[in-house]
Amino acid sequence: MLPPVVIFSDLLPPKRGGLADHTAALATHLHEAGHQVTVICSVGVGGNAAYTVRPVMDDWRDVALLAAELSAIPADAILLWQYVPHMYGHGGVNSQLPNFMGWLHRMGRRQVVLAHEIAADYSWHPGHFWFAWNHRRQWNKILRFADVIPISTSRWVEDWSVRRPAVAKKFFTLPSPSSIPRVVLPASDRLQWRREQRLPENAKVIAYFGTYSAAKGIPWVIDGWRYSLRPNQPVAFTLIGAAPELPLASDLRALYRPLGYVKAHEVSRALHAADVVALPFIDGVSERRTTVMAALDHGVAVATTTGHNTGKALAQADWLAQVHVADRNGYIRLMQELVHLDEKRNTLAAAGKAQHEREFSWPVVVKRLQDRMLA
Secondary structure (H helix, E strand, O other), X not given: OOOOXXXXXXXXXXXXXXXXXXXXXXXXXXXXXXXXXXXXXXXXXXXXXXXXXXXXXXXXXXXXXXXXXXXXXXXXXXXXXXXXXXXXXXXXXXXXXXXXXXXXXXXXOXXXXXXXXXXXXXXXXXXXXXXXXXXXXXXXXXXXXXXXXEEOOHHHHHHHHHHOHHHHHHEEEOOOOOOOOOOOOOOOHHHHHHHHOOOOOOOEEEEEEOOOOHHHOHHHHHHHHHHHOEOOEOEEEEEEOOOOOOOOOHHHHOOEEEEEOOOHHHHHHHHHHOOXXXXXOOXXXXXXXXXHHHHHHOOOEEEEEEOOOOOHHHHOOOOOEEEXXXXXXXXXXXXXXXXXXXXXXXXXXXXXXXXXXXXHOHHHHHHHXXXXXXX
């Protein structure tokens, strides 16, 4: 019989964001894999689920409450921490939590720390420097107390294995799969979606998916879209999950469709309808980008960037279209090629979908997690 799993996470729907959705999906898939799952989360979140939700935490420094919650959990339960520093304290600083993990370690409780972020970058700003320094202090304690440390970015596994060779055997890459279930649609729905959006039926569609952020290079995407326009080939641009007002010329505004936050079914429809998903991250693509995973799962070509957070294997991937984060002109050319070269785009999309099935789907990722946390 498989041991129970307790997931600690500040974020869970109805809160928005990739990590809230990731927590819900992780709990669901572990439950379906045969574990009894409990999620201990912040007050005001959670809802109907196949797993148990305990929305009790108002302050994640209240380790006495955490201990009380765990007193009702079997001693053989695996404790899985969803780790992003900013989930658990002001500025991401919470000295009580690593100490609590140390207490659990001394009690013989098996702990898995799934790291989606580790520490903020250092800054000359005194306050920011203090936060970044404390993030690293917390992380160094966690490295001692965790039994298994999956990290959602392969570059960080590479880097921390060199920095901390004594605990390198605890590390492994665990990608963050898509949080958007792929709905099965007829091929004709691509045309139907264009009609519903009042777009030309022959329009190519560039999609940007996820939180609207300066870290995702939206000006590059707009420039790539603008330079992709042709007299006899309309090219539309849709924003999924964000709907800002953009300063667009009239010829672009007629082809701009901001969908805003829509239900997962409509996100899936829009991804099915897209020809290219454009996500030029300023730190480079990585395995933690659930928006990239959603595009791959839907068989859409992805135009992205490599940077300091891109692992060695990912930087050489032939199933992504990517340029370096410093190459703005190269990214614009890349978008133009994917929009107008059908064979190149379709080949890339098929390769990306196949890679997703091999390495990034939820069943594959959960099996990889189980193999390590049950070892």
